[in-house]
Amino acid sequence: MIYLKDIKKSFNQQPVLKGINLKIGKGEVVTILGPSGSGKTTLLRCLNFLEKPDEGIVQVGDVQVESKKATKREILSLRRQSAMVFQHYNLFAHKTVLENVMEGLIVTKKYKKAEAKRESELLLEKVGLGDKHNYFPSQLSGGQQQRVGIARALALNPEVILFDEPTSALDPELVGEVLSVIKAIAQEGITMVIVTHEMSFAKEVSDRVLFMDRGVIVEEGSPLEIFNAPKEERTRQFLNRISRDFSVSFLEERAN
Amino acid sequence: MGKAFDPSLIVDFIPTLIYYLGVTLQILAASVLLGMVIGIAAAILRLFRIPVLNQFVILYISFIRGTPILIQLFLVFYGLPAILLFINIDISRMDALYFVIITYALSNGAHFAEIFRGAIKAVDYGQTEAAYSVGMNNSQSFFRIVLPQAIRIAFPNIANSIIGSLKDTSLAFTIGVMDMMGRGETLIAATAHALEVYLSLAVIYYAVVLLFEKIFRLYENRINRHQTVDVSVTG
Ligand SMILES: Nc1ncnc2c1ncn2[C@@H]1O[C@H](COP(=O)(O)OP(=O)(O)OP(=O)(O)O)[C@@H](O)[C@H]1O
Numbered sequence: 001m002i003y004l005k006d007i008k009k010s011f012n013q014q015p016v017l018k019g020i021n022l023k024i025g026k027g028e029v030v031t032i033l034g035p036s037g038s039g040k041t042t043l044l045r046c047l048n049f050l051e052k053p054d055e056g057i058v059q060v061g062d063v064q065v066e067s068k069k070a071t072k073r074e075i076l077s078l079r080r081q082s083a084m085v086f087q088h089y090n091l092f093a094h095k096t097v098l099e100n101v102m103e104g105l106i107v108t109k110k111y112k113k114a115e116a117k118r119e120s121e122l123l124l125e126k127v128g129l130g131d132k133h134n135y136f137p138s139q140l141s142g143g144q145q146q147r148v149g150i151a152r153a154l155a156l157n158p159e160v161i162l163f164d165e166p167t168s169a170l171d172p173e174l175v176g177e178v179l180s181v182i183k184a185i186a187q188e189g190i191t192m193v194i195v196t197h198e199m200s201f202a203k204e205v206s207d208r209v210l211f212m213d214r215g216v217i218v219e220e221g222s223p224l225e226i227f228n229a230p231k232e233e234r235t236r237q238f239l240n241r242i243s244r245d246f247s248v249s250f251l252e253e254r255a256n
Numbered sequence: 257m258g259k260a261f262d263p264s265l266i267v268d269f270i271p272t273l274i275y276y277l278g279v280t281l282q283i284l285a286a287s288v289l290l291g292m293v294i295g296i297a298a299a300i301l302r303l304f305r306i307p308v309l310n311q312f313v314i315l316y317i318s319f320i321r322g323t324p325i326l327i328q329l330f331l332v333f334y335g336l337p338a339i340l341l342f343i344n345i346d347i348s349r350m351d352a353l354y355f356v357i358i359t360y361a362l363s364n365g366a367h368f369a370e371i372f373r374g375a376i377k378a379v380d381y382g383q384t385e386a387a388y389s390v391g392m393n394n395s396q397s398f399f400r401i402v403l404p405q406a407i408r409i410a411f412p413n414i415a416n417s418i419i420g421s422l423k424d425t426s427l428a429f430t431i432g433v434m435d436m437m438g439r440g441e442t443l444i445a446a447t448a449h450a451l452e453v454y455l456s457l458a459v460i461y462y463a464v465v466l467l468f469e470k471i472f473r474l475y476e477n478r479i480n481r482h483q484t485v486d487v488s489v490t491g
């Protein structure tokens with residue numbers, strides 16, 4: 001389904017991914033945790049070649065690409081296997097909510113306009129934006145924009161949806177609405193890879209959790225294994241620090 | 257010397273001169289359209305740093321920006337036939353209007369190229385990545401996502417540039433084009449009422465510029481309707 005072999009990536013001679021091997025099965029929900037700068041975003045972006053790996057093999061669905069020899073055509077067909085939900089939503093600013101969702105269907109899936117419209121309306125209904133079709137992204141809250149982003153990704157009916165910190169740009173009170181949409185689609189058996197700092201969400205939604213640090217996958221396992229019985233010292237330290245930050249911010253919030 | 261100032265002549269001159277507004281607008285329209293094509297092509301060559309052509313475009317733009325348009329006009333008027341004569345094409349009898357259009361197209365092209373380049377760079381790269389992520393190729397993401405937004409961003413500057421260009425067309429008479437200005441010159445020769453002629457021309461140019469500004473503003477409001485930030489509608 002998803003298969004990564006020995007993925008390496010450097011920026012300015014600094015290795016950021018140091019040989020990532022990974023298999024993800026159909027319908028699996030995998031979250032990636034790790035400290036800032038550990039390479040989570042870079043790994044996710046290598047999956048659709050928004051970042052071209054220096055070395056290694058990327059396979060999504062039945063499209064396999066050898067990084068060093070990747071042609072434009074191969075990259076295009078690899079990208080058509082996945083969809084991505086971005087930290088900063090990256091909606092098409094000159095298109096309405098409905099057009100944002102339709103765009104991929106029309107351009108890459110060659111849907112007829114009426115068909116694309118029908119499909120997109122259903123999806124917008126599903127993410128709770130049935131009444132916002134003709135709004136432009138700038139007229140929506142962050143949480144609404146991100147739900148459009150999710151609908152746009154779902155519309156492509158991809159083999160996998162990649163999420164890069166989908167809620168970290170949101171005001172705290174808007175995080176919930178986006179996470180609950182993601183949880184709902186996780187239940188439908190769509191394969192997802194999610195980079196997140198929302199620990200309780202990761203615990204709840206994941207089939208498997210990966211912990212990354214300094215360009216390698218340090219540890220992986222079920223949420224229970226990673227959160228309750230981490231084997232690696234680095235994982236433990238990271239989780240301790242996060243839960244400490246969490247309780248501090250929790251207390252601060254209580255105090256206010 | 258001119259004759260005594262007679263403002264009532266302005267009323268006579270304006271209709272005579274306005275009759276030639278069509279030529280002025282023709283020069284403007286042709287040179288703006290050609291300039292758009294040149295400008296977008298040059299901006300793309302610059303943005304994608306196409307070897308050799310990129311350097312050529314840089315030189316072209318800096319030359320246009322660094323020399324007066326009147327001189328560019330004479331260079332095209334005398335230079336182009338001379339160059340083409342080398343390859344045995346004789347255009348010395350071509351209507352002067354075409355030399356004007358070529359010059360202004362080249363001039364507009366250089367200015368538009370810089371405006372478009374800035375505007376294309378101003379479109380958030382995240383949207384290009386989003387376009388790739390939904391499976392678009394380079395040209396689909398450029399023409400469907402980036403360019404429409406770049407045109408909106410560029411529009412106010414393009415509009416200013418077009419208005420500047422409209423006024424610059426008043427130099428066309430120097431190579432013998434019979435536009436409003438050219439007709440004005442013949443009127444002066446015939447009547448010796450230079451001030452009245454220039455006042456009439458000022459009135460016409462000013463009115464046309466105001467009209468253009470109005471149209472551009474209406475259009476700008478229309479294309480920018482999606483940018484009316486109205487966050488109160490969250491629900
Ligand atoms: N385009 C780039 N050019 C240069 N360096 C980059 C680029 N993208 C990422 N890096 C570097 O690669 C390293 C890993 O970055 P990455 O964004 O993958 O980390 P991350 O785990 O997603 O961190 P965060 O949790 O802060 O998002 C960082 O040191 C970053 O500075």
Ligand SMILES: [Mg+2]
Binds near residue numbers: 040041042165
């Ligand atoms: Mg990141």
